Amino acid sequence: MSSGSTQRVFQLKLDPLTGNSEWVVIEDEEQVSESSRKPLLATTSYLDMLNDSTRNSAFRQAIDRTVTKPCHVLDIGAGTGLLSMMASRAMGSGDSTTRCGNEGMVTACESYLPMVKLMRKVLRLNGMDGKIKVINKRSDELQVGVDIPSRADILVSEILDSELLGEGLIPTLQHAHDKLLVESPQTVPYRATTYGQLVESTFLRQLHDLQNNEEEICDGIHLVPSGLDGILQVKPQQHAMHCDAIKDEMKLLSEPFKIFEFDFWKRPDSRRETDVRIKATIDGRVNAVVSWWILQLDCEGNIFYSTAPGWISSTINAGARHWCDHWKQCVWFIPGKGVSISKDEEVHLHAVHTDTNISYNLKTRAPRAEVMQYGFNTVDSQLILSPERIAIYGDSEWRNYMLKAISNAVQERVNPLCIVADDSIFLTLLVAHLSRTSHVISMFPGLRDKGARYLQAVADANGFSMDRVEVLEKRKPYLTLDDTHQKKVDLLIGEPFYYGHDGMLPWQNLRFWKERTILAPVLSEDVLIMPCKGILKACAMSLPDLWKSRCHLSKIEGLDHSVVNTTLGACGELPAPEEGPCLAFYIWQCGEIKELSETFTLMEFDFSKPMAPCYGKAQVGFTKPGICHGFALWIDWVMDSENCIVLSTGLDKRYWKQGVKLLAHPVAVAIHESRNEGDYVSTAVEASFDPSSGELCIKHDFV
Structure with a gap:
C-alpha cells in the first residue's frame, strides 16, 4: 500500500478458462466505477450476513446494553460499519467530530480496502462519517498513541466462521487484550460455546471413506491401494455444511454435548485440550461429529445467537433456527467405517483447539482398531481433495459411466496417445489400466508434480508402468509435437475437474474446451474428444x-x-x-x-x-x-x-x-x-x- 494520499491494493484475479491469475490494482478514489468494484465483493458472504436479521438484532440489543455511556469502543473487522454505528448511536455521540476521553469515540478497524471504501459511503449516508474513525489496517498493526489515542474500553467484533475460530478469532483477541484494550474490558460478544453430537450417516461416510467405497466397486482401479491408506483423503478438519438438509439421512447417537467455551472478555489460550465423556443413546456406528456454536452476546446472559441445526431443542438452541449461508454447522469425519457403539456405552471424545481450528479423536473401550484417529501420511505422494471429489471418485455409477466411455474409446485405437487435459487422476489411471499399449500425458494444470508423485506411488497397484505415463513438468501456453514425441494425439479427455477450483460455477469447467482449442495443432484428424x-x-x-x-x-x-x-x-x-x-x-x-x-x-x-x-x-x-x-x-x-x-x-x-x-x-x-x-x-x-x-x-x- 502506498504512503501517499492515494491508496492502492492488489487483488489476485483468476481467469477460470485459462487458470491464469493476474494482479488487479484497486484505487482508493471515489471515481472508481461500481462495475470494476463489483466482482471483488459480489460473491462474498457480506450480503448474506447483513441480511441475517436475527444476528443484526442480537448484536444491536447487546450493544445497547453494553455501551451505556461515553467511552472508547473498538470495532475489529468492521465491514460496512454496522456495529460501529450501533455503538456510536448507543453512546449518543451528537456532534460531527471524532471524540475521545470522557466524551467517547468509536474506532472502526477494517483491513480490506474495497470494504473500507464501502463503509465510508455507508457512514456518510447515515451522517456518521465524522463520528467514527476508520482505520484501514489489520488490528494487529494498530498502535496506541499512533493510530488510536488510548486503549479501548469496549470491544465489538464479529470475526467468526462456521467453525468459530477460522477467521483468526484467538490471535486477534490475544493482540487486542495485550495491546489495544483496557484491563477487564467489556466485549460484544461476551462468550462463545461450542457443542457437538455423534451421528451415523452413510452420506457423510461417502464424503471421506474412499478406500472402503472402492472395495465395493470392481473396476480394477485402485485410487487408494491396500497399504497406502492415507495417500488420497480429505483434509482432517471440520467441514462446513447445512446439516438440516440431510437430517433424514442421519441417526443421532447421542445427546448434544458441550466442548469448549471461549470468553471474549479475557485473553484466550492458543491451545487447549479437553476430554468429553458421551453416553450413546442408541446402537449405531459413529461416522461423524456434527458441531455448532452459541454466542452469548451480553454479560448478563439474556441475548444469544445459535448456529445449531434445526433438530436441537430450543433450550439449547437459544431461539428458532433460520437458514443463512455465512454460518453453517460443521462436520468432523470419523475415519474409515467409523466407530461401532452400543446404547448406554460411554465413549470419550478428545478435543483440541489451536489458534485457528478444532479437531477431535473418538475413543472407545473396543479393540485398538476401533480407536479412530487420522493417521497423517507424510509421504510426498499424498493428495488432499475436497469431500465432494472423494465422494465422486467413490461413486459406482459415475465410475461405471467413465469406464464404459473410456473402454469404448481405447478399443478403437492401436498404441493410442492420450492427453488428460485436466486434473483427473482417475482418468489417467483408467486409460493406463485399460490399454497396455497406450501412452498417457497428463497435463495436471493444478496438481502438477503432486499428481506425478501420486501416480508413481499407485502405478504398481493399478497394473501399469510409469514409462507409459508422464506429467507435464511446467505449464506451457501450447504444446508442440516435440512435447508429444512427434505423434498426434488420438484421445483427449477430461472429467472435467480442475484442482483447487471447487467453488467455480459449472460453466467455468468449460476450461476443458479452451484447452482443447489450444491443443488443436497436436490433435489427430480423427481424435476422440471426451466429453464431446x-x-x-x-x-x-x-x-x-x-x-x-x-x-x-x-x-x-x-x-x-x-x-x-x-x-x-x-x-x-x-x-x-x-x-x-x-x-x-x-x-x-x-x-x-x-x-x-x-x-x-x-x-x-x-x-x-x-x-x-x-x-x-x-x-x-x-x-x-x-x-x-x-x-x-x-x-x-x-x-x-x-x-x-x-x-x-x-x-x-x-x-x-x-x-x-x-x-x-x-x-x-x-x-x-x-x-x-x-x-x-x-x-x-x-x-x-x-x-x-x-x-x-x-x-x-x-x-
Missing part, C-alpha cells in the same frame, strides 16, 4: 431462503445500507441495467427449495470445434405453482457421440455445485389450469456465452 460436448441445463426454482439472503438492503436496525446493494450484487432495487451475479451453490443445501418447471436445455457447447461464442433460448412452461426466485443452471457432460453416456451435474447430484441466477424480484407463477390474474405461466430464457471472459449472461422474460 456440454449441454447447459436449467430449471425454474422457488428458493425463498436463498433469495432472502441475497436480497437488497434498506435499513438494518434503523441504519441505512441501501448504498451497498450494487457493489454487493443484491437482488432487487439495482439501477438498470445492473443485475445480480450468477453464484455457485449446492442447491440441495439452500434451505427451502422447489422445482417449478421441467429441466430444459439452453445451449450446447460442441467440443469437436474450437471455442466460440454460444447463444441459446428456450420457452419454458411452469409445471407447479409457486413463487419463482430464479433459475438453477448446470452442465451435463456428453461423453460419446451417440449421446449414450451422459454425466449430469444437475439438481439430484449432490457432489456438484450448480449455478444460480436469482431474479431481481420474485414472480408468482402457475400452470395453465390454475392460473389467477397476475400469474405467469411461462418464461422465455436466453443465455449467451462469451469465450473471451468465460462469462455466461442469462436473461428472462415472464409471460
Whole structure:
C-alpha cells in the first residue's frame, strides 16, 4: 500500500478458462466505477450476513446494553460499519467530530480496502462519517498513541466462521487484550460455546471413506491401494455444511454435548485440550461429529445467537433456527467405517483447539482398531481433495459411466496417445489400466508434480508402468509435437475437474474446451474428444431462503445500507441495467427449495470445434405453482457421440455445485389450469456465452 494520499491494493484475479491469475490494482478514489468494484465483493458472504436479521438484532440489543455511556469502543473487522454505528448511536455521540476521553469515540478497524471504501459511503449516508474513525489496517498493526489515542474500553467484533475460530478469532483477541484494550474490558460478544453430537450417516461416510467405497466397486482401479491408506483423503478438519438438509439421512447417537467455551472478555489460550465423556443413546456406528456454536452476546446472559441445526431443542438452541449461508454447522469425519457403539456405552471424545481450528479423536473401550484417529501420511505422494471429489471418485455409477466411455474409446485405437487435459487422476489411471499399449500425458494444470508423485506411488497397484505415463513438468501456453514425441494425439479427455477450483460455477469447467482449442495443432484428424460436448441445463426454482439472503438492503436496525446493494450484487432495487451475479451453490443445501418447471436445455457447447461464442433460448412452461426466485443452471457432460453416456451435474447430484441466477424480484407463477390474474405461466430464457471472459449472461422474460 502506498504512503501517499492515494491508496492502492492488489487483488489476485483468476481467469477460470485459462487458470491464469493476474494482479488487479484497486484505487482508493471515489471515481472508481461500481462495475470494476463489483466482482471483488459480489460473491462474498457480506450480503448474506447483513441480511441475517436475527444476528443484526442480537448484536444491536447487546450493544445497547453494553455501551451505556461515553467511552472508547473498538470495532475489529468492521465491514460496512454496522456495529460501529450501533455503538456510536448507543453512546449518543451528537456532534460531527471524532471524540475521545470522557466524551467517547468509536474506532472502526477494517483491513480490506474495497470494504473500507464501502463503509465510508455507508457512514456518510447515515451522517456518521465524522463520528467514527476508520482505520484501514489489520488490528494487529494498530498502535496506541499512533493510530488510536488510548486503549479501548469496549470491544465489538464479529470475526467468526462456521467453525468459530477460522477467521483468526484467538490471535486477534490475544493482540487486542495485550495491546489495544483496557484491563477487564467489556466485549460484544461476551462468550462463545461450542457443542457437538455423534451421528451415523452413510452420506457423510461417502464424503471421506474412499478406500472402503472402492472395495465395493470392481473396476480394477485402485485410487487408494491396500497399504497406502492415507495417500488420497480429505483434509482432517471440520467441514462446513447445512446439516438440516440431510437430517433424514442421519441417526443421532447421542445427546448434544458441550466442548469448549471461549470468553471474549479475557485473553484466550492458543491451545487447549479437553476430554468429553458421551453416553450413546442408541446402537449405531459413529461416522461423524456434527458441531455448532452459541454466542452469548451480553454479560448478563439474556441475548444469544445459535448456529445449531434445526433438530436441537430450543433450550439449547437459544431461539428458532433460520437458514443463512455465512454460518453453517460443521462436520468432523470419523475415519474409515467409523466407530461401532452400543446404547448406554460411554465413549470419550478428545478435543483440541489451536489458534485457528478444532479437531477431535473418538475413543472407545473396543479393540485398538476401533480407536479412530487420522493417521497423517507424510509421504510426498499424498493428495488432499475436497469431500465432494472423494465422494465422486467413490461413486459406482459415475465410475461405471467413465469406464464404459473410456473402454469404448481405447478399443478403437492401436498404441493410442492420450492427453488428460485436466486434473483427473482417475482418468489417467483408467486409460493406463485399460490399454497396455497406450501412452498417457497428463497435463495436471493444478496438481502438477503432486499428481506425478501420486501416480508413481499407485502405478504398481493399478497394473501399469510409469514409462507409459508422464506429467507435464511446467505449464506451457501450447504444446508442440516435440512435447508429444512427434505423434498426434488420438484421445483427449477430461472429467472435467480442475484442482483447487471447487467453488467455480459449472460453466467455468468449460476450461476443458479452451484447452482443447489450444491443443488443436497436436490433435489427430480423427481424435476422440471426451466429453464431446456440454449441454447447459436449467430449471425454474422457488428458493425463498436463498433469495432472502441475497436480497437488497434498506435499513438494518434503523441504519441505512441501501448504498451497498450494487457493489454487493443484491437482488432487487439495482439501477438498470445492473443485475445480480450468477453464484455457485449446492442447491440441495439452500434451505427451502422447489422445482417449478421441467429441466430444459439452453445451449450446447460442441467440443469437436474450437471455442466460440454460444447463444441459446428456450420457452419454458411452469409445471407447479409457486413463487419463482430464479433459475438453477448446470452442465451435463456428453461423453460419446451417440449421446449414450451422459454425466449430469444437475439438481439430484449432490457432489456438484450448480449455478444460480436469482431474479431481481420474485414472480408468482402457475400452470395453465390454475392460473389467477397476475400469474405467469411461462418464461422465455436466453443465455449467451462469451469465450473471451468465460462469462455466461442469462436473461428472462415472464409471460
